[in-house]
Each structure stands twice: as structure tokens, then as C-alpha cells.
Amino acid sequence: MKIIKSKGPEIFDIELEKALLAKNRSLAKANKKRFDRSKILAIDIMGSIGSGKTTLIKAILKKLGIGKKVAVIAGDLTTSIDAERIEVEGAHVVQVNTGKECHLDANLIHQAIDRLKLDGVKLLFIENVGNLICPGEFPLGAHKRLVVTSVTEGPYMIVKHPYIFREADVIVLNKIDLAKAMKVNPSQLQKDAKKINPNAPFIRINALSGIGIPKVINALGLKT
Ligand SMILES: Nc1nc2c(ncn2[C@@H]2O[C@H](COP(=O)(O)OP(=O)(O)O)[C@@H](O)[C@H]2O)c(=O)[nH]1
Ligand SMILES: [Mg+2]
Structure with missing residues (x-):
């Protein structure tokens, strides 16, 4: 733990146990090798609760229309609501309940892979647990990490x-239909994102109506 002295209030900077993070990173590498062996593209979807992660996955699946060739691992504290919402699109879904943990980790994904029927699967979405803090530090072995904010x-x-936006390969701003009502300026959010992570595409979407979904599909390197 570092204590940062500044003119304002005292700031405590707490670092997670290094060994724990290193172990997760090495398991993540093993997961990635496993995906590569099976020629599966894995995408980690991160974002706050309610930002639209499940709605985005459903919208992508609808647009791609490749049903059973897609699998989804749905992380959730205690429920299977999202897994059931995604299953109706025809993907094979495995639910991972994390209890009190605020993120998925590479070990949980390793176990979930064993439960997945990977035959013929080309694309795997992993819906991470909803928050913008813990998941960033725990790569899962996915080829791409997407953050949804709204x-x-x-x-x-x-x-x-x-930290989490720096980790992202793609940043998505959802619910643009509500920007005026929320008095939020999407261009300012885009500027904020570009300052932190100039390389990640920043895509404005309405996951419910489908606006922007083709751009997300393109940014993830998926084919319609
Ligand atoms: N107005 C609007 N609502 C949305 C949009 N995307 C998602 N929602 C709604 O936001 C709520 C949370 O979405 P969900 O996908 O469950 O978020 P998650 O917790 O990140 O998986 C649901 O009621 C969705 O219908 C959008 O683009 N516009
Ligand atoms: Mg969800």
C-alpha cells in the first residue's frame, strides 16, 4: 500500500497481491492457447451493471445470425437471468456464478471451457461481472476486451x-438515445476515452435498436 501525500486529502493507493495477479495472467495465457488450438475467437465484455452488456451480446448475435457456432459464458453474482436472455438467440450458454466475487478470473473461465461444447464453436463471448473496477486487472485469455459504458x-x-478503459481494445458508448435526457455529451465522453486510450475505437450505439452494432462487429473483426 502506497500513501500519496498531496495538498488535498491523503490518498491511499492499495495494490493487489502481485502473486495473485501473476498466477491469473499465466492461467489467462493457457486459456488463450486453448482458444487458439480450437480456432475460437474469445471476447471479454466488461462494463457496469445495467450498461447494456447482455443487450449488446444479443444484438451482435442477432446481426451475425450464426446461432450455435457461438458460445457465451455469462458471469453473474447469483442469477441465471442473462444466460436465459442470451440462450433465446440460439447460442450455447454456460452460467458462472461468482457469489461475492466482483469479477471473473482465468481459473473460472478454464473451468467453464470444460463445460462448454466447443465442437463447431467459432466465437465465444464472455460477459464479465458488472463493474468497472475489478475485471480490468484480471485478463481471462480473451483475444479482445470490450468495455461498454452508457x-x-x-x-x-x-x-x-x-484502468479498465486503458485495458480495452474497443470502447462502446451505449444508450445514445438517452443522451439528451441525461444531459450527457457523447463527444465529451469520447474525448475522455481518447485521452486514456487513443488506440481503442470509440463506438456510439443503441443496443436496443441496433444503431452502431455493425461498427462494433467490424471493430471486433467479426464477419456478418
Ligand atoms: N434506452 C436504452 N436502453 C437500453 C439500451 N441498451 C440496453 N438498455 C436497457 O438497459 C437495461 C440493462 O441492460 P442489460 O443489457 O441487462 O445490462 P447489463 O447489466 O450490462 O448486462 C435493460 O433494461 C435494457 O433494455 C439502449 O441502447 N437504450
Ligand atoms: Mg448482463
Whole structure:
């Protein structure tokens, strides 16, 4: 733990146990090798509770229309609601309940892979547990990490969570239909994101209506 002295209030900077993170990273590498062996593209979907992770996965599946060739691992504290919502799109879904854990980790994914019927599966979505803090530090072995944020989370969501947005390969701003009502300026959020992570495409979407979904599909390197 570092204590940062500044002119304002005292700031405590707590680092997670290094060994724990290193172990997770090495398991993540093993997961990635496993995906590569099976020629599966794995995508980790992160974001706050209610940002639209499940709705986005459903919208992508609808647009791609490749049903059973897609598998989804749905992380949730205690329920299987999202797994059931995604299953109706025809994907094979495995639910991972994390109890009190605020993120999935590479070991949980390793166990979930064993439960997945991977024959013929080309694409795997992993819906991470909903928050913008813990999942960033725990790569799962996915080839791409996407962060969904939404205008209903207010104007400071990106500046307050630089670590997870830095981790992202693709950043998605959802619920643009509600931007005016929320008095949130999508261009400002885009500027905030570009400052933290200039390389990640920033895509504005409405996951319910489908606006922007083709751009997300393109940014993830998926084919329609
Ligand atoms: N207005 C609007 N609502 C959305 C949009 N995307 C998702 N929602 C709604 O937001 C709520 C949370 O979405 P969900 O996908 O369950 O979020 P998750 O917790 O991140 O998986 C649901 O009621 C969705 O219907 C959007 O683009 N616009
Ligand atoms: Mg969800």
C-alpha cells in the first residue's frame, strides 16, 4: 500500500497481491492457447451493471445470425437471468456464478471451457461481472476486451475508471438515445476515452435498436 501525500486529502493507493495477479495472467495465457488450438475467437465484455452488456451480446448475435457456432459464458453474482436472455438467440450458454466475487478470473473461465461444447464453436463471448473496477486487472485469455459504458451512468464514468478503459481494445458508448435526457455529451465522453486510450475505437450505439452494432462487429473483426 502506497500513501500519496498531496495538498488535498491523503490518498491511499492499495495494490493487489502481485502473486495473485501473476498466477491469473499465466492461467489467462493457457486459456488463450486453448482458444487458439480450437480456432475460437474469445471476447471479454466488461462494463457496469445495467450498461447494456447482455443487450449488446444479443444484438451482435442477432446481426451475425450464426446461432450455435457461438458460445457465451455469462458471469453473474447469483442469477441465471442473462444466460436465459442470451440462450433465446440460439447460442450455447454456460452460467458462472461468482457469489461475492466482483469479477471473473482465468481459473473460472478454464473451468467453464470444460463445460462448454466447443465442437463447431467459432466465437465465444464472455460477459464479465458488472463493474468497472475489478475485471480490468484480471485478463481471462480473451483475444479482445470490450468495455461498454452508457450515457445513463453520467458524465464522469470514463475519467473515474482509467484502468479498465486503458485495458480495452474497443470502447462502446451505449444508450445514445438517452443522451439528451441525461444531459450527457457523447463527444465529451469520447474525448475522455481518447485521452486514456487513443488506440481503442470509440463506438456510439443503441443496443436496443441496433444503431452502431455493425461498427462494433467490424471493430471486433467479426464477419456478418
Ligand atoms: N434506452 C436504452 N436502453 C437500453 C439500451 N441498451 C440496453 N438498455 C436497457 O438497459 C437495461 C440493462 O441492460 P442489460 O443489457 O441487462 O445490462 P447489463 O447489466 O450490462 O448486462 C435493460 O433494461 C435494457 O433494455 C439502449 O441502447 N437504450
Ligand atoms: Mg448482463
